[in-house]
Amino acid sequence: MAGGYASLRRVVREMTPQAVTALIKDSNLKGRGGAGFPTGMKWSFVPMGDDATHPKYLIANADEMEPGTFKDRLLLEGDPHQLIEGMIVGAYAIQADVTYIFLRWAYRLAAERLQRAIAEAYANNYLGRNICGSDFSLEMYLHVSAGRYMCGEETGLLNALEGKRATPRAKPPFPAVSGLWGKPTVVNNVETLCNVPHIVNHGAEWFKSLSHTGEGGTKIYGVSGKVKRPGAWELPLGTTVRELLEEHAGGVRDGLKFRGVIPGGASTEFLLEQHLDVKMDFESVQKAGSRLGTGTMIVMDDKTCPVGLVLNLERFFAQESCGWCTPCREGLPWTAKVLQAIENGDGQPIDMQRLALHTKLLGPGHTFCALAPGAMEPLQSALNYFRDDFERHIRERRCPWK
């Protein structure tokens, strides 16, 4: 492939590991897995130097299971070498010894292609000992998971990779200090790592210039739901909701009206008509009361029941709770049961308070990890924007959308 692994050849021959990290920092690359944490900064937390503990690990989080999200699949199936190259460069920057691709079970085609690509990389001295003739060596393994959304959570992933139950870990200590098998570890999203070769090849300024808002780079946006052309597009970070929805996805299908969108996968707040011109970057979406998350939006039309939609989301979260902490384990099924009751026409007025209370109680820091707070984002937003719809269910003792 033309230009393939050029960035790798460059870094191992011409750049120090610290310089690579500095470059990524400079580029403003933010994590594309949902949290948006600056990648360069994450890499800089890894202890370097001769005294640093080894082995060090770099892991690509390919456990894409956030409902509505399908961008990483395209990268994994479409261009596995791009990811592998990004991983090796990242591993070089932190002087890792072993890298893993943690892949969800369901991506069978991606597994095949990644396996083959890894073998090809080894065969071409991009992996293994003395990469490209340098004294940097690296092993790479594909680990395919066995289900469970919690494997996509950074510390849950580490536990899963260790062959344990995918319950999360408290931070601090951060994975950079005590991660996989207690060793310094960096976990990055697939899309994030895929940007790395291009940043090395074209520079930080170039990368920053690609976005509309200075946050840096492009984003693979996705649209699903009842739009004319569901799909995914790589666009400048900061593309508006409107452009994505109407220009690329063709707008809502005929006969239906746009009611709202969950912009970044299941665990984000709704954006409504009034937000159509919000730029889809981390800061702007946050200012609009939501989260960019994975950048793959789920469109809700006017013929889709908001209660049913939120119920579907809460059932997902309740089922995927790992069971470690009380509020998530017990609170999420409760909200799901309440929503089911409302949807069935058995809702009671007090249920609205119960739901609202949960959105308050299951906040960040209150639970052990971010699963429950994430689950509350669409619920809290729906209670805010679609309160009437909920109350109609309760008053009319039925779902008006059925």
Place this chain on the structure above:
Amino acid sequence: MLSEEIKREIEAEMHHYPRKQGVCIEALKIVQRHRAWVSDESLRELAEFLEMTPAELDSVATFYNKIFRRPVGRNVIFICDSVSCWIMGYDRVREGVTKLLGIRLGETSADGRFTLLPNVCLGACDHAPVLMINDDTHLDVEPAKMESLLEEYK
């Protein structure tokens, strides 16, 4: 007794992890690939091979929903029931399959041919509704075309 083939496949993966426990999830999947599901006996055999106790291995096995600790049919259907598929018609797909096979979610057809299970988002939301049968992903599923879709799977 774990077959030599199973053991070899597991051993091939072992060096990916600094500790034997690391390979246990892959090992469970390998056993499952050969035996369709992980019975108590398989679990005990595998635990012994990995130098784990049955409790330790089962603690991990029962956490992950892709490890079957109950018998499944020759083919397993996973219907995505997450939000995008739900918006795009999951309910009708589910009704279609359940009616066709005469079983509910979680059940296996009487002839042992299909087990029907729900699954979380399969990552192909732009082609919802989506389902998987064994290792195959089926996109833009239509209830009307269900029968022919299932035809392939004996």
Place this chain on the structure above:
Amino acid sequence: MKMVTFYIENQPYAVEAGKNLLHACLSLGFDLPYFCWHPALGSVGACRQCAVKQFKDENDTRGKIVMACMTPASEATRISILDPEAHQFRASVIEWLMINHPHDCPVCDEGGECHLQDMTVMTGHNYREFRFPKRTFRNQDLGPFVNHEMNRCIECYRCVRFYRDYAGGRDFDVFAAHDHVYFGRHEDGTLENEFSGNLVEVCPTGVFTDKTLKKHYTRKWDLQTAPSVCVHCGLGCNTIPGERYGILRQIRNRFNHEVNGYFLCDRGRYGYEFVNSEKRIRQPLLRKDRRSLLEAASPDSAIETLKEIFAESSAMIGIGSPRASLEANFALRALVGPEHFFQGVSDRETRLASLALSILKEGPARSPSLHEVETADAVLVLGEDVPNVAPMLALALRQSVRREPMKIAERLRIAEWDDAAVREAVQHERGSLFIATTDSTSLDDVATERYHGAPNDVARLGFAVAHELKSDAPIVNDLPQEVSGLANRIAVALKQAERPLVISGMSCGSDALIQAAANVAWALCGEGRTAALCFTAPECNSVGAALMGGVGIDSAIESIPENGTVIVLENDLYRRADRAKIDAALAAAKHVVVIDHLESETVQKAGLVLPAATFAESDGTFVNNEGRAQRFYQVLSDKPQFGAESDRDSFRRSDKVRSGGFVKESWRWLTDVIKATGQAGSWTNLDEIDDALVSALAVFAPIMKIAPPANFRIVGQKIPRQPHRYSGRTAMQAQLSVHEPKPPDDPDSPLSFSMEGYEGEPPSPLITRFWSPGWNSIQSLNKFQDEVGGPLHGGDPGQRLIEPLQTGPTFFDQVPDAFQRRNDEWLIIPLSHIFGSEELSVLSPAIAARAPQRYLSVNDDDAGRLGVSDGEEVELRLGGNIHYLSVKIRHALAKGTAGLPVGLRELPFVDLPSWGRIAKCNHNG
């Protein structure tokens, strides 16, 4: 010690640096609810119950909710417990737990000592809005000790963290996910780990409860309790036995920071049923002549008979007991005279005990407390199967191997209480633990290296280690290279350690092992460091009895005079010496007097039997293997509250109710005898006999400080054995008489058999139960400690009797020869079993069920030579007897040796180690 000041409700508090907020707040006396945190298990932050509000500074009015157990109490940390948002959150946590928690309280065993109940009340949650069905589980049969009721589970994960992470058990775990998480075994079956019983105290609700208590269930507030000491091994763990209606119902842990801490082993927790056994001797028994049967007699006629016996005896000898109290042994010694007082164990054991004690007295190595064992950073075990002989010592060793690797966590700035993070950072790193024994042990999984060999070879390894450490310790010749390599590695590890520890004992019956252990410990002393030297002791007062001096039973038997009388104290001689010898000795004596609590073969040979009180029915002092003298107090009053024989009919439901009221402390029987025979020096209460004991034997002087004397009062009040909620007092005997009986008197202690008395906190040796307003569960213990998890207020009970002299050691120089196999003989070595080897605990059906059938273990090679396979029968010819045993193949057992379990009821006593012949059985069956 570095201190920090942090703020609660804007008030400053000073605490030691490095603690978490929950620990700090609880230690300061604040009532903050929690579940998953445990002082011995550290913090994981799972339950979210201990939420408090943390503020950035005094200007921050908003703050954020944090979990106290996971937040360090650092300089200027500022929190509020009373903050309304935090308060509401804590109440919500209870509400969430109540979603699935069944309303079982009235029928749940835990009620009355339930931590969940306490925390529910503390948070103020009181109304359940959840209107949907609860999730339910199927329960498992986990064996005879622990009951399983999963519907009550609040998923605090304490059980799995204790069983798996703390105690090393591998057959219990957590399964499934979300609100279906399940705690249990992979399938029904008896919990294998020897500390499984602690689940009933670790579990904050009624998921895991004491199955043996269920057979005679009583609420905590209805139990009469007293501070006691376990009688099932030499470690002396502190316990709280509970009784009602004269039946001993339950043993619970009594916290002692220096000894057992929060936990007990299953033998200690479940071995109590012997007190209620049908085999109890409940009244004096007399035999008219040798051919008659033993018949019940009144105490007066028994004493009269004794007077006659003494009058016509040429001489008397007294055989004491390692399971009888100091006071009992002393009273016997006073009665017969020191030169006629014998240790109630074999000559070999007497010699070994004496050797161990002299080593500890001479010093410089010091015997550590059980708690100190946990802090050792390098350990060598020589010859002891610790998990079977001294189980809680094994639990302490499991914690000791975590010490050295704590440095990894420290380097990464992970606090020691941050349990999950520590375990992740440390992975499988362990401190040095070298186990050299005759067979593999269940502690081997955490050993750095293991060595298995015949006793002499293990001793030689020990001597070699000592020589590596100090060249003036004797050299060991002809040591195989692997063994000298190992000795070197062990020496290096011990030398680098700050708190090295050597453990040995008498279980192998080998002097050389004890000497080797001493050499190693002594070689480590000096250069500003003291090594600890721990000898296990077989029984609860082995050390106490040994300190009284005297020779063993084999010598005693030789010393029985013509027309002499033998007085046996709480001892079944058939467990101590060869049957033929004992038969002959008891036949030779003119009179055999036995004072004991259980029927035995020895009792069958007696002419006069006096019913001795068990630990539960008497006060006294035991000395444990550390040399710590500890007081145990009576919990069952044997005064005839229930009148005489007629009671047996009135309690139709329970045929276990005692009647009679004749059971008395052994030392009191002996006092009666002393008085009756006109001898000087008798005592009316415990303080007086202890006084006499100390005057006679100065080594026991510290026992005067182990507890306040009998006349101790607090504001003029005694300390009650019954809680203030004790019920039924006036109805208990109403069927006999409607008038309330006077509560029994207790002249021996400041405790009363009543609920009246001082309700506050007494001195630690007198604590009859842990309870505090709002804290009905065992967690109330927090209120009795200066710092949660630390010593009890005023210090933990017990006084050390042996402090080593600091003289330079003289190394033992008798290095034994290497073990040589013999062609047609095997060296039979003793094996100990936690369930089965100890005399008293096997009378609990639950424990008997887990005791092994008699067997002989050989290794694979020897099995091959003998032509036997696992399970086949062999005959063992040993000391003139033939034993038929089934074979167990043990891979680690040294070739040329064979292991025989000791103490099993169906196996006669054999003095081991000893050479014997083994042959495959030719006959069938």
